[in-house]
Amino acid sequence: MSYSNSAKYASGHSSSETHTDEVFERLQEINYIGVTSKNLCRRADGHGKSFRESLDRTIEVLAVKLAGKDITYIELGPEPVKTYLIVSSLKKIARSIRYVGIDINASSRVSMQRHIGGVVGESNFYYLIGDYFNINFSDVQSEVGFSLEGSTVILTSLGSQEGNEHPEFIHSVYRRLTRPDDLIISELQLLKTLNHFPVFEFSHLPLWRSVSESFRSRLFGEKSSEYGTVLVPLVFDKVGVVQCAVSTERFFEPLPNGADVLISNFCLKYTSAQLAAIRHVNGFDIVFSVKTGDEAVVFQLITPGTDVKQ
Ligand SMILES: C[S@@+](CC[C@H](N)C(=O)[O-])C[C@H]1O[C@@H](n2cnc3c(N)ncnc32)[C@H](O)[C@@H]1O
Numbered sequence: 001m002s003y004s005n006s007a008k009y010a011s012g013h014s015s016s017e018t019h020t021d022e023v024f025e026r027l028q029e030i031n032y033i034g035v036t037s038k039n040l041c042r043r044a045d046g047h048g049k050s051f052r053e054s055l056d057r058t059i060e061v062l063a064v065k066l067a068g069k070d071i072t073y074i075e076l077g078p079e080p081v082k083t084y085l086i087v088s089s090l091k092k093i094a095r096s097i098r099y100v101g102i103d104i105n106a107s108s109r110v111s112m113q114r115h116i117g118g119v120v121g122e123s124n125f126y127y128l129i130g131d132y133f134n135i136n137f138s139d140v141q142s143e144v145g146f147s148l149e150g151s152t153v154i155l156t157s158l159g160s161q162e163g164n165e166h167p168e169f170i171h172s173v174y175r176r177l178t179r180p181d182d183l184i185i186s187e188l189q190l191l192k193t194l195n196h197f198p199v200f201e202f203s204h205l206p207l208w209r210s211v212s213e214s215f216r217s218r219l220f221g222e223k224s225s226e227y228g229t230v231l232v233p234l235v236f237d238k239v240g241v242v243q244c245a246v247s248t249e250r251f252f253e254p255l256p257n258g259a260d261v262l263i264s265n266f267c268l269k270y271t272s273a274q275l276a277a278i279r280h281v282n283g284f285d286i287v288f289s290v291k292t293g294d295e296a297v298v299f300q301l302i303t304p305g306t307d308v309k310q
Pocket of ligand 1 (some may be wrong): 005006009010076077078079102103104105130132133157158159160161164
């Protein structure tokens with residue numbers, strides 16, 4: 001059995017609030033480890049950039065591009081740890097900065113307000129609870145209460161967020177929420193040729209396993225299950241075979257409907273070449289790209305090209 005992101009992450013009724021709080025907190029803890037570990041994602045011989053250094057390099061490039069501008073920072077699926085680092089750096093160089101979070105999980109709002117509202121100022125902090133597939137530029141403008149003409153939009157898609165979505169669909173979200181001079185920050189886990197270990201290593205982090213367990217217990221209570229991860233090949237037009245990391249909970253006793261496996265997460269893991277093809281096919285230009293030393297994570301700045309591919 002498989003469930004959409006909205007079923008897994010969305011809040012809305014009181015019985016789900018503990019679950020959605022818990023998922024948000026676990027994701028926050030994973031990010032905290034990411035930015036505080038000195039050597040995470042360096043090459044095995046200690047060379048190359050760590051995860052934190054790759055993020056810092058991306059922020060430096062962004063800061064040069066955005067110095068003196070009015071920025072509207074729109075975050076898809078907000079998290080406070082990396083966002084705090086990015087927004088506080090941009091605040092120093094921008095003429096002005098306002099923050100707009102978009103999340104299907106209402107549990108994130110209070111924490112984001114505390115961490116990011118404190119940086120940008122309460123009057124520059126806005127939040128939309130809803131599905132980003134249903135939100136467009138005019139919804140954001142209505143939320144902030146004025147036109148975004150003259151303001152540069154920085155849209156973020158961090159934490160392998162786009163790996164959870166069909167590439168065409170997520171690029172259509174990017175296109176709806178940006179204009180040609182705006183930028184999107186993307187962070188993705190890549191699939192290394194001849195070494196799939198980093199994908200399995202991440203999937204088996206105790207914190208990530210607890211996110212999977214949390215989805216299972218939200219949907220099926222305390223039914224005992226065994227966690228697992230497999231790579232499933234999927235074929236995409238003009239890109240070829242892309243591996244999808246699928247996390248599963250296999251029930252020891254089948255459910256009354258006979259089902260015995262819950263797909264608790266799936267995330268596309270592109271190779272570097274496939275990611276370049278995905279950007280091209282969807283009409284986006286890569287402005288900047290940095291990989292961690294172990295080539296397991298990439299940060300990119302991309303922009304919607306003027307050559308719109310439908
Ligand atoms: C994989 S997590 C990434 C979280 C965060 N960006 C990070 O860097 O850790 C996906 C996040 O996106 C949110 N989300 C998933 N699908 C969504 C949708 N369709 N609309 C709005 N938010 C969504 C979830 O609530 C969750 O916080």
